[in-house]
Amino acid sequence: MQNTVLTPIKVAIFFGGPSREREISFAGGRTVYDHLDRKKFEPVPIFVDSLGNFILLHKQYLYQGTIREFYPSAITANFGGVPLYIESLPTTESHALHIEKIGKKIDPPDFSKYFDMAFLCLHGPYGEDGTIQGLLRWYHIPYTGSDILPAALTINKIFQQKLLQQSGFVLPRSLILGQKEWLDIDDKEKLFDQIMTALGLPFVVKSSKQGSSIGVTIVEDATLHSFIHAVHKAFFMEAISYDQWQSYTRTDIKNWLISLIDVREGIGFPLRVADQIFYTPYTLLNYLELYFQKKQPPILLMSAQAEASIIIEAFIQGREFSCMVLEAETGNPIALPPTEMVKGKIHFDYRAKYLPGIVRKQTPMILSTSLLKRIRKQAIDLFQLLDCQVYARIDGFITHDNEIILNDPNTTAGMHPASFLFHQAAEIGLYPTQLLTFIIQRSLEVRKDEGYLMADTLLQRIEKQK
Structure with missing residues (x-):
């Protein structure tokens, strides 16, 4: 009687995503791809772009330094030589052509045709908030890590x-500041004084739904400018005045726009100015040059993904x-x-x-x-x-x-090679491949208890592969 050869379980590695942490997610996905036990698992790279498309990625793109280097093409989509993200392309341009260059777009109803389960390396909104977990649950695809409620809470x-x-x-002493409240406050110096009285200096201003210390500032001096800058950074907004614009050289303007493009440090595109939405640095530049031809009130730029509320807390x-x-x-x-x-x-x-x-x-x-x-x-x-x-x-x-x-x-912990997860697992004798196998197997046990029929089948296959 011939022994049946078990094919490896197809594990889709979800990485990238729409959040500001997309680059570290990309690096983490590559690490998981490299370290999965090939005797048990076949890694399937699923790149999630910042528009929410799921792309079965051609493997050669896994080893690019950043997402912007290959998607969209840095040759055709850049600002002064600086690559743009896909959401910064003109809305008239077809995204399908860019997707076809790097892989194949797949839709959630077809997930089961390509993989058996999902290993989640997505971070931030849409990755750690229960959104992707809910989508996978809808299509009965087992996934790694916590369920919807813990993700949403954390x-x-x-x-x-x-x-x-x-x-x-x-917990440290803290205050919550809403976006509408902030925009409606005329006397921001009074608010600053109240916060210093309540929390003292230094204090921390941070976004309420971001990770990787994005949108976090420590306010150490009693200047109103430092406070306003920290609040704007946490909300992902930025004010620019007529005098500031006039003082900029062409190089200053270019560098400022480059900083806006970077979703880790800047606001990112698309962004709003009053009721207008700007997708590209070119259109924003044209608007600002026209607006500041004469003395005008300051303009407030706001990310399309601006925070609704932020946290201000005493420094620990x-x-x-x-x-x-x-x-x-x-x-x-x-x-x-x-x-x-x-x-x-x-x-x-x-x-x-x-x-x-x-x-x-x-x-x-x-x-x-x-x-x-x-x-x-x-x-x-x-x-x-x-x-x-x-x-x-x-x-x-x-x-x-x-x-x-x-x-x-x-x-969802970071999966890049120097992550805390791998550091600490090594202390108890778990190497990356062993740890990833543990996460997959334990996740399937949890999903089985939640009623995923596929999880039970996959667990049996893992057991037979030992």
């Missing part, structure tokens, strides 16, 4: 604060850490040895997180055994409070008084 920092406070977790003096939690089985989460970000006086922003050499990661962080246990216990408590599944990353601080403050749970 991306909303404002709701998180309320939930954590009611559950007894320590302490050591910053990140702690991964893995769920060995339902009701049995295990916290890994936490990592400290040894950064000196550097703000742990997007660049510090992902550019090598800026910040040193110490795993495990150097603390007494009792304090490490407390951090891990609180990370598990938060994991369970939010009903997370499979794995999560819990960020926080330990103050000089040994008070633990948790401030940012994430249901």
Whole structure:
């Protein structure tokens, strides 16, 4: 009797996406693709573009440095030599032609023709907020990580604060500022004074639904300009005045527009000015040059993905850490040895997180055994409070008084090679390929319990492959 050869399970790696974290998602997707166990799994790269298209990506594009280098083509879509994202192309241009160059567009009803399950490497809105999880659930496709509710809870920092406070977790003093409230305030200096009285200096201004420290500023000096700049950065808006525009050289204008294009640091396109929407830096430049031909009131540029509300909170003096939690089985989460970000006086922003050499990661962080246990216990408590599944990353601080403050749970951890997930898993003897297999298998067990019939079948196939 001949032995039946089991074909590997087709695992779609979802990466890219519409959020401001699309580039780190792209890098993480490539890491998962490289490290999946080929004896058990066949990786299927699904690039999600910033318009929400699902593209079965030709493999050679996985190894481009950034998304903008290959999609759309940097040769045909650029501003002064700087590549644009697909959403910055003129609306009259066909996106289908750009998609055909890099792969094949597939629609959700056809997902099951191309893969058996999804490994989610998407970050931020549409990736970590329950949206993609809900879409996959609709089409009965098993996926990795937490279900819809934990994802939705963890991306909303404002709701998180309320939930954590009611559950007894320590939180810094904070205020919520709505976009409409901010735009309607005439006396912004008065608001600034009120915030300094309530929170002191320094304080932190941050977006409420972003990750990777995007939209975060530490306000350290008592100048109104610094405060307004921080608030605008968190909302993803920017004011430009007549005097400012007139002071710019042509090089200044070009560099300013280039910074707007970068969704990690700038507003990004499309953006709004009053009731008009601008998709390209060219059209915005033409508008501003015409508008500022004579003395005019300042203009407020606002991202089409501007935040509805932001958080302003007291600065936490302490050591910053990140702690991964893995769920060995339902009701049995295990916290890994936490990592400290040894950064000196550097703000742990997007660049510090992902550019090598800026910040040193110490795993495990150097603390007494009792304090490490407390951090891990609180990370598990938060994991369970939010009903997370499979794995999560819990960020926080330990103050000089040994008070633990948790401030940012994430249901989808970064998968780039230097990520906290791989750092900490190595401490317990799990190499990347082993860890990814664990995440897939545990996710299928969770989906099976949720009623996914395909998950049970895939688990049986994994068992037979051992």
